[in-house]
Amino acid sequence: MSWITEYVRPKIRGLLRRDVPDNLWTNCESCGQMILTKELRRAMNVCPHCGHHMKALVPDRLAWTFDNGECTRIELPPAPVDPLGFRDQKKYTDRLKDARAKSHLDESLIVAHGTIGGYPAVVGVMAIEFMTGTMGAAFGERFVAAARLAVLQKSPLVVFTASGGARMQEGVISLMQMPRTTIGVQMLKEAGLPYIVVLTNPTTGGVTASFAMLGDVQIAEPNALIGFAGPRVIEDTVREKLPEGFQRSEYLLDHGMLDMVVDRKNMRETLARVIGLLMRAPAKPEGEKATQSVAESGAAQTSPAA
Template sequence: MSWLTDYVRPRIRGLLHRDVPDNLWTNCGSCSQMILTKELHRNMNVCPHCGHHMRALVADRFAWTFDEGSWTQAEVPKVPADPLGFRDQKKYTDRLKDARSRSRLDEALAVAHGKISGQPAVVAIMAFEFMAGTMGTALGEAFIAAARLARLQRAPLVVFTASGGARMQEGMLSLMQMPRTTVAVEMLKEEGLPYIVILTDPTTGGVSASFAMLGDVQIAEPKALIGFAGPRVIQDTVRETLPEGFQRSEYLLEHGMLDMVVERKDLRETLGRIIGLLNGVRTEGQPDGPVPDAAPPSQAA
């Protein structure tokens, strides 16, 4: 070996080597463009090239939804960690520990209360980063706690959905959360409190078949996948080619299943305007003119 190989080459490699963080760049899943992660976060996880709305963490959604410094995260009830003693390739309790370690969340639904455009609101956000946002008994209890908090504060409940469906490790107990969360929604409606749902990508399975589609106002982010079963499963079942854009936000809006599709940067303003209209409160930027009287809670639809 020559001195060039033994001495010069290692020195040059050492001079050229720089520690580059693994998360410095993010690849857009739609247009495949590389985006600086910091720039992407400043843009609310929306691709600046094609407008693709990427998934977002719970903490970020809270910060983007509430007025700055106005919100407080709420405690939710604890439930038995493994009611069925389930095990597949690994124990369910171990899966929960891994999910909590990676996401820094206790469960797949987080609840907070604060103000949106100066108006009180309770917000519940599903965490896709926690076991794909699957619905189990803990999520059901958290949703019911959010509804009770909204009733206690006489405030609207805003729910962001993102889920792969029911949590198989809890079997029938997971499926029972569908009627339980539906009853919680009815409790809000009996009190005349607004229930607003923002569907994000993806919202599927038992979540889409229960509380996700029961909002007084149904909003979705652009091109979000929304449905019960996946399009490939449906196509294989009916043996027909599905329409273009099937189960996407824009398709559902066109067919009357949504009230609006709103870009992430406009969500806070849109929510503030909707809550103000439902409460009979004029919000900033609302056109001049009389504000419709809000019906008393006992008379609201």
């Protein structure tokens, strides 16, 4: 081998090689196009090529929803960590520890309050990044706490749904959260306060079968999967080809199950308009009620491990 192969070529390669961060580019889940991650974040995780609305993390959702991205997270009640002592490939308690370490959240529902378009509001965001947003005993406690806070503040409750349904590790206790969350919705109705649901991709299982379909106003993001069982399960059961777009936002809107489908960039403006119409109250200057930024509240206001 010549000195060119052994010395010159490696030197040239070293000069040309550049360290590229792993998260510099993101592939669109729908069209497959590569997007600069910075551009994608500026576009609120919406693909600039096809308009596909990608999943949103809790801090982003709060920042996009509240005025100036400012809100206060509330400390939420704890719940039994492992009521059934469940174990499959690993212990349920270990799964919870892993989920908390990866997501930097302690459960699948985060609740905060602030202003939307100048109107005070309580917002609950389901965390798809925490065990796919599944619903367990802690979730039910938190949902009722959010409803109580809304009643106390005489504010509307806005809930962003994103979930794979009930949490199998809690068995029938998870299913009991369906009527429990329904009680929370009833508390709002008895107080005469608006309950607004924003369904995002995906919203399935027991979440769809309970509080996600009980809103006074039902809003969804474009092309979100919304249903109880998945389309493949339904096809295998009825042995028929499902209509195109079945269980997607636009299909449900056409069939009367939603009130509107709204792009993410227009969501805060739409929520403010809906809250203003339902509350019949003048809006305050944006951000007046908010007391803490999302970044600060994420570090200081999360509830203890539930």
